[in-house]
Amino acid sequence: MRVCASPRLTAIEGGALQPVRSDRRLGHVLAARGQIDADGITRVLEHQQTHHVRFGEAAIQLGLITLDDLVDAITAQYGLPHLQPGDHRFSLELVTAFDPCHPCAEQIRAVRSQLIQHWPEPERGQPLMLAIVSPAHGDGRSYLAANLAVSLAQLGRRTLLIDADLRWPRQHHIFGVLDRQGLATVLGGRADRSAVMALPPFGPLHLLCAGGCPPNPLDLLARDTWPALLRVLKREFDAIVVDTPPLANCSDGLGVAQQTGHALIVARQNATRLQGTLDLVNQLRADGVCVMGSVLNAA
Numbered sequence: 001m002r003v004c005a006s007p008r009l010t011a012i013e014g015g016a017l018q019p020v021r022s023d024r025r026l027g028h029v030l031a032a033r034g035q036i037d038a039d040g041i042t043r044v045l046e047h048q049q050t051h052h053v054r055f056g057e058a059a060i061q062l063g064l065i066t067l068d069d070l071v072d073a074i075t076a077q078y079g080l081p082h083l084q085p086g087d088h089r090f091s092l093e094l095v096t097a098f099d100p101c102h103p104c105a106e107q108i109r110a111v112r113s114q115l116i117q118h119w120p121e122p123e124r125g126q127p128l129m130l131a132i133v134s135p136a137h138g139d140g141r142s143y144l145a146a147n148l149a150v151s152l153a154q155l156g157r158r159t160l161l162i163d164a165d166l167r168w169p170r171q172h173h174i175f176g177v178l179d180r181q182g183l184a185t186v187l188g189g190r191a192d193r194s195a196v197m198a199l200p201p202f203g204p205l206h207l208l209c210a211g212g213c214p215p216n217p218l219d220l221l222a223r224d225t226w227p228a229l230l231r232v233l234k235r236e237f238d239a240i241v242v243d244t245p246p247l248a249n250c251s252d253g254l255g256v257a258q259q260t261g262h263a264l265i266v267a268r269q270n271a272t273r274l275q276g277t278l279d280l281v282n283q284l285r286a287d288g289v290c291v292m293g294s295v296l297n298a299a
Contacts (some may be wrong), residue, residue: 091174129240130262135276139298142170145243153205157238165245166217171211182211187220190260
């Protein structure tokens with residue numbers, strides 16, 4: 001059986017409309033992934049015409065694929081970096097990559113949209129660069145920083161995640177990489193730009209780990225090499241997200257936020273003290289940092 005259909009149209013850069021590439025249709029994506037064969041596609045098309053359902057729904061009803069297969073294929077179809085369930089290389093905290101339909105992933109994308117919409121300097125071609133800050137341990141800075149960076153990369157933006165928490169670094173654990181080189185070794189003159197590592201499973205996402213826990217993190221972040229490094233990286237990336245240590249324990253995060261110029265505050269419901277958050281806002285504003293907003297975690 002051969003089914004003929006008029007070509008679908010999609011918008012491309014420049015506003016012109018062109019036919020969708022056939023290899024981006026769901027059946028072809030499933031076939032390329034080895035999840036369905038030509039005979040299966042024919043059966044699905046026949047079932048689709050008879051029962052008036054979508055291709056993926058028809059394939060599930062026929063028992064040819066699972067729901068997980070469909071989710072994986074749709075994310076591949078739309079060019080959305082997505083991790084397979086059970087991929088133990090990475091932490092399950094990466095909800096935006098493991099389960100893009102999860103309510104938390106939706107909320108993080110909403111934060112991303114607000115940041116992009118209200119970013120103050122798009123007309124000057126400045127990258128979205130901000131520090132993720134909070135008053136205390138356990139507020140969720142690393143979780144938000146990691147998932148926000150992944151969600152920005154899912155838009156196709158060249159994104160860099162920097163772990164500037166040189167006291168209690170976590171990003172190397174979240175992304176399952178070694179922490180031998182990173183920000184501390186770069187600022188200490190023991191590594192160069194090559195310490196920035198690409199993370200292909202997440203699209204155009206790169207990571208600069210903390211590079212260990214030096215005895216003098218505040219001194220390292222106060223060196224001229226830190227703003228100089230940021231100036232170099234700003235020319236290479238569309239977005240830079242910086243994880244920081246809690247402000248209640250040290251002042252490192254304030255120095256990081258001063259260099260990024262923008263900050264997003266994280267507070268945890270029933271845990272973060274209101275006065276601590278207000279003090280943090282006042283400190284940031286007194287240092288000339290633009291507070292882009294706040295996120296209430298575990299609400």
